[in-house]
Amino acid sequence: MTLGAFNIQEFISAFIILFAVIDAIGATPIIISLRESGKVVKPFKATWLSTLLLVGFFYVGDVMLKLFHVDIASFAVAGSLVIFLMAIEMLLDVEIFKFKGPSGEATIVPLVFPLIAGAGSFTTLLSLRAEYADINILLGLLANMAFVFFVLTMTDLVQRWIGKGGVYVVRKFFGVILIAVAVRLFTDNIAELIIEISAKAAQ
Helix, strand or coil, X not given: CXXXXXXXXXXXXXXXXHHHHHCCCCCHHHHHHHHHCCCCCCHHHHHHHHHHHHHHHHHHHHHHHHHCCCCHHHHHHHHHXXXXXXXXHHHHCCCCCCCCCCCCCCHHHHHHHHXXXXXXXXXXXXXXXXXXXXXXXXXXXXXXXXXXXXXXXXXXHHHHHHHHHHHHHHHHHHHHHHHHHHHHHHHHHHHHHHHHHHHHXXX
């Protein structure tokens, strides 16, 4: 990872994709509900724990894939399907991914996991590695974490600013964006896999 690999277009693309997946604005009603139910939400703790988990998985996840002999292209194809299902959730207001984990402190569960650092975020990070340089993905992630911190500290203000209708529109808009991302990830990487399979078959 070098600064020479920085590309503003890749950075913006990675930021927007992660922004859509993490969906901090869309999680605003959930955060408000947690606070209204008496749960303690600590913005700084939630932000740094989420960042630690996501950055850690960004690197360790690749090692884990190698242990299972899975390449980035294959993971990107699988990840595109997960991203597609997440987009369907956002567009159709259906629940496909159900969280049945243990109850506990709201800062960690469900805020850090699975709302911020969940399966969708993990999958998207590794899928993006098939497309962009690491530095651009990580900077896009850090920018998103700064935004997450802002939303967590200013939840009530954000809700008043854009309103429930604004939250609804944002979720729909980024649902469409995610479908487009999923299609591109799938087509780009499935072609690479087909070429690889054809080359092995020809040997």
